Amino acid sequence: MSQMDALNRQEQMELQGRMERKQMKDFMNMYSNLVQRCFTDCVSDFTSKSLQSKEEGCVMRCVDKFLKSSERLGERFQEQNAAMAQQGGMGGGR
Amino acid sequence: MSQMDALNRQEQMELQGRMERKQMKDFMNMYSNLVQRCFTDCVSDFTSKSLQSKEEGCVMRCVDKFLKSSERLGERFQEQNAAMAQQGGMGGGR
Amino acid sequence: MSQMDALNRQEQMELQGRMERKQMKDFMNMYSNLVQRCFTDCVSDFTSKSLQSKEEGCVMRCVDKFLKSSERLGERFQEQNAAMAQQGGMGGGR
Amino acid sequence: MSFLFNSNRPQPSSQEKIAAAEAEIEMVSNMFNQLVDTCTKKCIPPTYREGDLNKGESVCLDRCVSKFFEVNVKVSEKMQGEAAAKQGGAVGGGGMFGS
Amino acid sequence: MSFLFNSNRPQPSSQEKIAAAEAEIEMVSNMFNQLVDTCTKKCIPPTYREGDLNKGESVCLDRCVSKFFEVNVKVSEKMQGEAAAKQGGAVGGGGMFGS
Amino acid sequence: MSFLFNSNRPQPSSQEKIAAAEAEIEMVSNMFNQLVDTCTKKCIPPTYREGDLNKGESVCLDRCVSKFFEVNVKVSEKMQGEAAAKQGGAVGGGGMFGS
Numbered sequence: 262m263s264q265m266d267a268l269n270r271q272e273q274m275e276l277q278g279r280m281e282r283k284q285m286k287d288f289m290n291m292y293s294n295l296v297q298r299c300f301t302d303c304v305s306d307f308t309s310k311s312l313q314s315k316e317e318g319c320v321m322r323c324v325d326k327f328l329k330s331s332e333r334l335g336e337r338f339q340e341q342n343a344a345m346a347q348q349g350g351m352g353g354g355r
Numbered sequence: 356m357s358q359m360d361a362l363n364r365q366e367q368m369e370l371q372g373r374m375e376r377k378q379m380k381d382f383m384n385m386y387s388n389l390v391q392r393c394f395t396d397c398v399s400d401f402t403s404k405s406l407q408s409k410e411e412g413c414v415m416r417c418v419d420k421f422l423k424s425s426e427r428l429g430e431r432f433q434e435q436n437a438a439m440a441q442q443g444g445m446g447g448g449r
Numbered sequence: 450m451s452q453m454d455a456l457n458r459q460e461q462m463e464l465q466g467r468m469e470r471k472q473m474k475d476f477m478n479m480y481s482n483l484v485q486r487c488f489t490d491c492v493s494d495f496t497s498k499s500l501q502s503k504e505e506g507c508v509m510r511c512v513d514k515f516l517k518s519s520e521r522l523g524e525r526f527q528e529q530n531a532a533m534a535q536q537g538g539m540g541g542g543r
Numbered sequence: 544m545s546f547l548f549n550s551n552r553p554q555p556s557s558q559e560k561i562a563a564a565e566a567e568i569e570m571v572s573n574m575f576n577q578l579v580d581t582c583t584k585k586c587i588p589p590t591y592r593e594g595d596l597n598k599g600e601s602v603c604l605d606r607c608v609s610k611f612f613e614v615n616v617k618v619s620e621k622m623q624g625e626a627a628a629k630q631g632g633a634v635g636g637g638g639m640f641g642s
Numbered sequence: 643m644s645f646l647f648n649s650n651r652p653q654p655s656s657q658e659k660i661a662a663a664e665a666e667i668e669m670v671s672n673m674f675n676q677l678v679d680t681c682t683k684k685c686i687p688p689t690y691r692e693g694d695l696n697k698g699e700s701v702c703l704d705r706c707v708s709k710f711f712e713v714n715v716k717v718s719e720k721m722q723g724e725a726a727a728k729q730g731g732a733v734g735g736g737g738m739f740g741s
Numbered sequence: 742m743s744f745l746f747n748s749n750r751p752q753p754s755s756q757e758k759i760a761a762a763e764a765e766i767e768m769v770s771n772m773f774n775q776l777v778d779t780c781t782k783k784c785i786p787p788t789y790r791e792g793d794l795n796k797g798e799s800v801c802l803d804r805c806v807s808k809f810f811e812v813n814v815k816v817s818e819k820m821q822g823e824a825a826a827k828q829g830g831a832v833g834g835g836g837m838f839g840s
Contacts (some may be wrong), residue, residue, distance in 0.1 A: 268758055276759050280766065282661060287770065289669055292721070294778075297676045300713050302787040307685065307701070310708040312716075320713055324720055325792030330781050330802060333794065337806035338773055345810065362659055370660050374667065376562060381671065383570050386622070388679075391577045394614045396688040401586065401602070404609040406617075414614055418621055419693030424682050424703060427695065431707035432674055439711065456560055464561050468568065470760060475572065477768055480820070482580075485775045488812045490589040495784065495800070498807040500815075508812055512819055513594030518583050518604060521596065525608035526575055533612065 291331070299323035385425070393417035479519070487511035574615065582607035673714065681706035772813065780805035 268276060303319035304312070312320075362370060397413035398406070406414075456464060491507035492500070500508075555563070586603035596604070654662070685702035695703070753761070784801035794802070 268762060272755055272759050275755075276762055279759070279763055282665075283767070283770070285665055286668075287774070289665070289672060290774075292717075293672050293676050296673075296710075296714055296717050297680050299717065299789075300680055300710060301683070303789065304709050304713065305684070307705045307709075310705040312709055312712045316709075317716060319789050320716055321720060322789040322792040324717055326785060326789055326794060326798075327781065328724070329792075329794050330785060330798075331777055333799065333802050334777050334780060334806060335773070337803055338776060341806060341810045342769070362663060366656055366660050369656075370663055373660070373664055376566075377668070377671070379566055380569075381675075383566070383573060384675075386618075387573050387577050390574075390611075390615055390618050391581050393618070394581055394611060395584070397690065398610050398614065399585070401606045401610075404606040406610055406613045410610075411617060413690050414617055415621060416690040416693040418618055420686060420690055420695060420699075421682065422625070423693075423695050424686060424699075425678055427700065427703050428678050428681060428707060429674070431704055432677060435707060435711045436670070456564060460557055460561050463557075464564055467561070467565055470764075471569070471572070473764055474767075475576075477764070477771060478576075480816075481771050481775045484772075484809075484813055484816050485779050487816065488779055488809060489782070491591070492808050492812065493783070495804045495808075498804040500808055500811045504808075505815060507591050508815055509819060510591040510594040512816055514587060514591055514596060514600075515583065516823070517594075517596050518587060518600075519579055521601065521604050522579050522582060522608060523575070525605055526578060529608060529612045530571070 295324060295327055298327065389418060389421055392421065483512060483515055486515065578608065578611050581611065677707065677710050681710065776806065776809050780809065 299320045303323055304316050306313060306316070393414045397417055398410050400407060400410070487508045491511055492504050494501060494504070582604055585607055586600050681703055684706055685699050780802055783805055784798050
């Protein structure tokens, strides 16, 4: 990131602390989006109060698929971001 | 909450201050979600610039129903959370 | 804003600093909502990896229209807010 | 939206005063963001045949703002009524962490 | 959701302890907000013929909470399993800024 | 997205530098979160017959990322153009609290 180079040691540590808090927050958001999405897509029967095995299977596959999607998207994102940085375009490269 | 026990008096006060700010933020979010939801569901006629009485009635019942839902969901949530804590499962008990 | 009058010079500067950070955050949110919205509405063909000229045109018009909408909504919002403040109603006037 | 910020404390500290002012600005700003989101969904069809706002869209946006404010007034009056009915307790709604 | 907060560091500072407690409360609060959002969408039709919850809506909400917790347990178990499979590394999921 | 952070001030303080770096990271992180949201909606049908990504889904995700970046470039160029047209004022868009 263009402006990070200009940070001294202490500033970098402060930034890292904030990033760790942000990472935890991002993880929590990702987790609750995942739950909400898989719940919404897989659970629609409210005639009973426990999860049907069909619903549970759907939720498990949904989580699985979502994690794999995120991973793949993360890889592609970083490739594109790196390519962009080399071209000196948007996105600011390290 | 498992880790709150470990906080000393001063830390608890700091945490409480943050929680009060969070509570106000949560309330504001709840309020604006409520407005957005009831507006979206009840107001669809833009041939006039004032609220029709039919729309107003719908908004009032929507708010009413939403508050009652939240209250009921809050009660059930706390019951489940307490039950979960007793089982020593997810959710971390006081 | 009703309570801002009560702030002294130093408090106002602190508040202004926070507002600048908030403004930047708001701008980033606006920007990413705009991208997401125009992408979602205009790009639906994933048989190729580059943007079709039809899609690009749609995105450009979408951005254009969205910026004009926001501007118009901003004007109306401030008029209403000012009118409200004069009536001493909700919204708190300067 | 000043009903939200009636503090009973005698002498607010600097940080409290800044936080209150910040919260008030955030409330207005939140409301504006919701308005943009809601009214563009109501008034702008996702086809984008031209970049300009046409007459119908412009009028719809203006009326949408007007109705959105009216709904806000109605809702906040109702919530104040509810809060008052619970005899002046803090406006807590469905809050989970009521003190 | 304590599995998220297993820190290996020996002596957390005051700020770290407060941040951890805050994160835990936020996790529960987030979950509640999602629950409200999800379950009202599932159980409350957008017609609002009356302001009270009718029998069907009430029962639906209760069951929705129950199922929502069950789904949370299943998902968190699965994620813990995944994290453990990657031999105890930090739970990072699709995180971009893994240290 | 460095066009957002062209500050004219001579000597930024430590806090300003950290805030700027933080904002830049947040911008990228926001963009990624939006990408995940948008592309999974476009490419993953809500049926979940299997947990793995099938060929069609994988290819769709890859192309979606590519198009999402292209759209970002186009949009940011357009916004820069607009900002420049308003002769180099702060990029404010529809901001409410312009200084």
